[in-house]
Amino acid sequence: MTTVHGGTVATATPPLDVPAIRAQFPILERTVRGEQRLIYLDSGATSQKPLAVLDAERHFYLTSNAAVHRGAHQLAEEATEAYEGGRAVMAAFVGAQPDEVVFTRNATESLNLVAYSFVNATDKARWGSPLPEGAERFILSPGDEILITEMEHHANLVPWQEVCAKTGAVLRWIGLTADGRLDLDRLDDLVGPRTRVVSFVHQSNLLGTINPIQPLVSAARSVGALVVLDACQSVPHMPVDVAGLGVDAMAWSGHKMLGPTGIGCLWARPEVLASMPPFISGGSMIELVTMERTTFADPPKRFEAGVPMVAQAVGLAAACEFLNDLGMPAVAAHEHDITGYALGRLQEVPGLRIVGPLDNDMRGSAISFVMDGVHPHDVGQVLDSRGIAVRVGHHCAWPACRSMGVPATTRISPYIYNDRADIDALVEALDGVGSLFGVG
Numbered sequence: 001m002t003t004v005h006g007g008t009v010a011t012a013t014p015p016l017d018v019p020a021i022r023a024q025f026p027i028l029e030r031t032v033r034g035e036q037r038l039i040y041l042d043s044g045a046t047s048q049k050p051l052a053v054l055d056a057e058r059h060f061y062l063t064s065n066a067a068v069h070r071g072a073h074q075l076a077e078e079a080t081e082a083y084e085g086g087r088a089v090m091a092a093f094v095g096a097q098p099d100e101v102v103f104t105r106n107a108t109e110s111l112n113l114v115a116y117s118f119v120n121a122t123d124k125a126r127w128g129s130p131l132p133e134g135a136e137r138f139i140l141s142p143g144d145e146i147l148i149t150e151m152e153h154h155a156n157l158v159p160w161q162e163v164c165a166k167t168g169a170v171l172r173w174i175g176l177t178a179d180g181r182l183d184l185d186r187l188d189d190l191v192g193p194r195t196r197v198v199s200f201v202h203q204s205n206l207l208g209t210i211n212p213i214q215p216l217v218s219a220a221r222s223v224g225a226l227v228v229l230d231a232c233q234s235v236p237h238m239p240v241d242v243a244g245l246g247v248d249a250m251a252w253s254g255h256k257m258l259g260p261t262g263i264g265c266l267w268a269r270p271e272v273l274a275s276m277p278p279f280i281s282g283g284s285m286i287e288l289v290t291m292e293r294t295t296f297a298d299p300p301k302r303f304e305a306g307v308p309m310v311a312q313a314v315g316l317a318a319a320c321e322f323l324n325d326l327g328m329p330a331v332a333a334h335e336h337d338i339t340g341y342a343l344g345r346l347q348e349v350p351g352l353r354i355v356g357p358l359d360n361d362m363r364g365s366a367i368s369f370v371m372d373g374v375h376p377h378d379v380g381q382v383l384d385s386r387g388i389a390v391r392v393g394h395h396c397a398w399p400a401c402r403s404m405g406v407p408a409t410t411r412i413s414p415y416i417y418n419d420r421a422d423i424d425a426l427v428e429a430l431d432g433v434g435s436l437f438g439v440g
Ligand SMILES: Cc1ncc(COP(=O)(O)O)c(C=O)c1O
Pocket: 044, 045, 106, 107, 108, 109, 153, 155, 156, 201, 203, 204, 205, 230, 232, 233, 253, 264
């Protein structure tokens, strides 16, 4: 057994065969900025897509393309099977039942779907409009509280600010320690009888921190608050099983886990989904429509108005199967190895400071850093000129940057197709950055 992320999730898995994996990603064979080999270290933003995903989408368009659910012809039947089959594969990947997974455009939309359940239920209750059974849990009163953390991606911060602005609820947050972990010392003060939601990121896209779920779930449970997990940076990188997590809802994106852009997921407990009012309304999400009123379909259809992203669901299923073939424990073990190696090597670079935990057991593979006297944008530009793709800026986690005392960082986020040689190339290029700017 190997310890990864503080738990024995990785059994004795064979290491990933990185050259064989790379061969499945033709984009990684291209050169950039002249004849530089592309070293892609920006998978936290979006991952590259293997041939299996591209082929699955192409095959769907070549053979079965049709709008799902309503057509009275063979193509529509096949497309519906492919779409619902994609849902079943995605659901199984996180240990869920198919009807518990809603397809959205991306994790941002999934989080908005949950957040707007509160706005919509509160509005409808005000006007005495019909609500699904159990929707009381989504009705907010002024002074009710929503607890998030200071390391949220804007996707799990701004929607809650909007909920507060529309309902009179109050946003509270858990602050950060100097090394970029959640400061849970004040958790008991922050969770109280008015807390209605506890929403937090599983793995920070800025700091790499993997947050402890259990204390937050326990605190939320003690006051009956809904627990929402942003699993955007965890589902692609480690085994995630919703049954074991104890949360009520979980959001993630397909494009960060080898899948296509344009598809995200929301999982929620069946009774939670059933009690959520619709978010976007129109065709396909209805039960009965008259000129006076409409009743709505059961989840997940209630939340999938319009013609959904069928080819993307097919591609996402292929991505899940690709990851299943590698084995998520092996994926996690590979990233743990490369992260530990990168943490060590980066600290050899003069003037470089890692922003986030240095303990590999507390973190995932997204590593942010700053360099004395060199702006992260300049670091990014020099790395780009060497063929190394990284991300620079506040990474849509502006408050977390502020809390860590940095305006911006450079971030690497390795994945299954990266190896130690990529990190060596990065460190060599960073040494060059120092001399170019007269630092170190
Ligand atoms: C932690 C986290 N949450 C949410 C998001 C938003 O994902 P998307 O842009 O796919 O909606 C991201 C994207 O980087 C993320 O890293």
